[in-house]
Amino acid sequence: MPSPSLLLRALHADITTLDCDAIVNAANSSLLGGGGVDGAIHRAAGPALREACRALNGCRTGEAKLTPGFRLPARYVIHTVGPIWRGGRQDEATLLAACYRNSLELARQHDLRTLAFPCISTGVYGFPAHLATPIALRTVREHGAGFDEITFCCFSTADLRLYEAALAGTK
Numbered sequence: 276m277p278s279p280s281l282l283l284r285a286l287h288a289d290i291t292t293l294d295c296d297a298i299v300n301a302a303n304s305s306l307l308g309g310g311g312v313d314g315a316i317h318r319a320a321g322p323a324l325r326e327a328c329r330a331l332n333g334c335r336t337g338e339a340k341l342t343p344g345f346r347l348p349a350r351y352v353i354h355t356v357g358p359i360w361r362g363g364r365q366d367e368a369t370l371l372a373a374c375y376r377n378s379l380e381l382a383r384q385h386d387l388r389t390l391a392f393p394c395i396s397t398g399v400y401g402f403p404a405h406l407a408t409p410i411a412l413r414t415v416r417e418h419g420a421g422f423d424e425i426t427f428c429c430f431s432t433a434d435l436r437l438y439e440a441a442l443a444g445t446k
Contacts, residue, residue, distance in 0.1 A: 282424040283415065285438035290428040291319035296387035297351040298344070298428075299378050301395045304333050304356050306340065311398045312430065316352060320345040328354065337373030339381045351387065353378045357396030360403065368410055371396055375414040383421060391426040394434050408437045 290298050290312060300316045303309045306328035308317035317324055327342040331354075334340050339355040355378050358370035374395050382390055392411065396402035415425055429435040 281419050281422055283412070283419075283427070283442060284424070285427040285429060285435055285442060287429050287432055287435045289315070290391055290393050291315055291347055293391045293426065293428060294348040295389040295391050295424070295426065296349065297341075297353050297382055297385075297390050298347065298349040299339075299390065299392045299395070300352050300354045301393050301398070301400075302328075302334065302354040302356055304335065306331055306334050306354050312393045316347070320347045320352065324352065337370045337377060339374065339377040341381055341385060349391070351385065353381055353390070355395065357400055358402065360396065360401035363406075367396075367402060368406070371402060371407060371410050372414045375411055376418050379415065379418045379422070388421075388423040389425075390422065391428045393428055394430065397434065398430075404434055404437055408434075408441050412438075412441050 301312050307325055308314055323345045331340045334356050336356045336358050339353050342352050344350050344352050355374040357374050358367040360367055397404045397407050419425055427438045
């Protein structure tokens with residue numbers, strides 16, 4: 276369980292505008308930019324982010340890698356590759372939990388205290404948001420010890436409602 280001082284919150288915002296130690300990027304395996312939140316982060320951070328990502332030589336599903344935030348308000352970007360939804364029969368839930376767990380561990384290794392997560396894999400990767408939300412919250416609650424604040428930054432109001440209900444303890 277996280278420490279009692281850990282603040283978990285959900286908000287509807289553009290993750291590229293958040294001032295925190297690190298934002299998490301729902302990246303593709305190349306880490307070189309793409310659509311959705313990945314493309315938005317790359318555009319906002321500027322071309323230096325692409326060059327830093329190129330040096331990382333990609334990332335496997337469930338893993339996490341760190342770069343500076345460059346032109347972002349966040350000091351760092353943690354890139355993680357979520358699973359593509361294949362009906363739940365390809366260990367997608369375990370891989371999604373690994374994204375959150377490995378991002379938290381990487382942040383801990385770099386003494387980061389405030390993080391913002393997008394809704395990993397729920398966009399073009401097709402993971403149903405109503406299944407992804409409890410996985411995200413459970414993993415952060417289990418592995419969030421030592422952090423001050425973890426934000427779930429939702430792109431849509433529908434996702435925000437899911438997170439707010441889950442944080443309030445309802446479904």
